[in-house]
Amino acid sequence: MSTTAPPAHRTAWTAVLASIGAFVTSLDVVVVSTALPEFQAQLHAGLSDLEWTLNAYNLAFACLMLTGSALGDRFGKRRLYVIGLGVFTAASAACALSGGVGELIAARTVQGCGAALVLPLSLSLISDAFPPEKRGAAIGIWGGITGLGVAAGPVVGGVILQYWDWQWVFWINVPVGVVTLLLCLARMPESYGRRPQLDVRGVVLAAAALFALTWAPVRAPEAGWGSGEVLGSLAAGAVLLTVFLMWQRRARHPMLPLGHFRDRTFSVANATTFLLAFSLIGSLFMIAQMFQTGLGHDPLQTGLRMLVWTGMPMIVAPIAGGLSDRFGNKPFMVSGLLLQGGGLLWLSRAAEPGVGFGSLVLPLVVSGIGISMVFPTVANAVVGSVPATDSALAAGANNTVRESGGVFGVAVLAAVFAANGGYGSPASFMDGFRHAEIVAAVVALAGALVGCLAPRRPAAGPLTVARHRPAGAPAGADRARTPGAVR
Structure with a gap:
């Protein structure tokens, strides 16, 4: 069994092509929100319809990430990545x-x-391509490019809607997707997880549980948190999740080995991911509205002003990822969440009707630096705390946790906003905004406390894990890899 590392040019191609896919999917989460007024005007969409142009994407995204990871383990990560790109581009x-x-x-x-x-x-593809001593830097670059998608979303959407029709919000994905797909087939090596069989029952239970748990916060703003629909959805999700966990204990080839949660690094990193995403995505939802509804800016002006916050990952994430290879993940997780929480508290104090942009720049920059320190380091901690053959499932679990945190963050902050303010006037909006951002800040600071529970340097040493080549996989697919200890 060969232990030769992938050629350097293949590793570089994997990093670039995997990051492009993450970029376009992250861009799409944000850019579509800028086109909602155009959907309303040209497609005669009502408020509920507008919500579902966002919710339909988010529900499918959140519910199927674990399934996608399991399929990648079984049938090939590059193969499923290319299929995903093809589906995304065609859609x-x-x-x-x-x-x-x-x-x-x-x-x-x-x-x-x-x-x-x-x-x-x-x-997972990036984690497989790089040795442990370079993985943090590679994931930092991935995080920076992913963050660029979020940062560019409002700006790209604003430019498109100012000069072209709303359809170009979607057409821009097509040439990027097609070129990336073809380059993946030509330049990206294949890799596999270790599962010789697909846990079909686990896949169905996981998707059903995540759908029910995600449906509740999606519907809560309209139906109410105390409604039978929302409470029933939460109860059904809890039952399905319990059944899923019980099945994973018994399954011969579980899609999510529960033993990983006994690793403190894995558990703490996922918990901090949820709390960061709650604070970040909820705040993204509120801050975009603050600039438009509270301060009267158009979508393009809003996107440009938000770059001081959302653009930080482009600069800071690669640096933080590289430094984490040397100093470990924990310092960046904890200090980043402290900066995120402190920046949002500062923002809640600064926000008032008619406030100048200069008064908002520093709190947004502080918060943005904090975000940029946390995302690449929690991702590195998660994929580095499991055997190489489980990296896809670890990444899927972490992204599922992140998406779920974002969904709950938007729902809860919207409820806090509605209870303390409204859209009747800029003053009323800012009242609700301040209360919502205080909650977001407290959640981020709670994440910093949780991050303190992570081990400074886990005791487990390097672990060599062979890749099992499924029947029909090409020769060499079982190349071994030594993931090394997580720091």
Whole structure:
């Protein structure tokens, strides 16, 4: 069994192509929100329809990431990554060609299914391609490019809507997707997990549990947190999750080995991911509205102003990822969440009707630096705390946790906003905004406390794990890899 590392040019191609996939799926999460007024005007969409152009994507995305990771382990990570890119690209074209809001929502659902394959497998492919001593830097670059997608979303959306039709919000994905797909087939090596069989029952139970748990916060703003629909969805999700965990204990080839959660690094990193995503995505939802509704800026002006916050990962994430290879992940996880929480508290104090942009720059920069320190280091901690053959499932679990945290963050902060303010006037909006951001800050600071529970340097030493080559996989697919200890 060969232990030769992939050629340097193949490793570089993997890093670039996997990061592009993460970029386009992250961009799409944000850019579509800028086009909602155009959907309303040109497709005659109601408020509920507008919500579902976002929710359909997010639900499919959150529910199927674990499934996508399991399929990648079994049938090949590059193969499923390419399939995901193909589905995402074709669905983007279908979105652009939609003649009504129902067609758009259906296409957005398919788009989310493709993204659920792309994002977790992009992280796993990078983790497989790089040795432990370089993995943090590589994941930092991946995190920076992924963050660039979030940062560019409002700006790209604003430019497109100012000069072109809303369909180009989706058409821009097509050439990028096609070129990336072809380059993946030509330049990216294949890799496999160790599972010779697919845990079909586990896949179904996981998807059903995640759907029920995600449906509740998605519907809560309209139906109410105390409604039978929301409470029933939460209860059903809890039952399905319990059944899934019980099955994973018994399954011969579990899709998510529960033993990983006994590793403190793995558990703490996922918990901090949830709390960071709750704070970050919820705040992204609120801050974008603050600039438009509270301060009267148009979408392009809003996107440009938000770059001081959302653009930080492009600069800081690669640096933090590289330094984590030397100093470990924990210092960056904890200090980053402290900066995120402190920046949001500062922002909540500074926000008031008519406030100048200069008063908001520093708190947004501080918060953005904190975000940029945490995301690459928690991703590195998660994939580095498991055997190499489980990296896809670890990445899938972490991305699922992140997406779920974001969904709950938007729902909870929206509820806090509604209870303390409203859209009647800029003053009323800012009242609700301040309360919502205080909650977001407290959640981020709680994440810093959780991060303190992570071991400074886990005791487990390097672990060599062979890749099992499934029947029909090409020769050399069982190349061994030594992941090394997580720091």
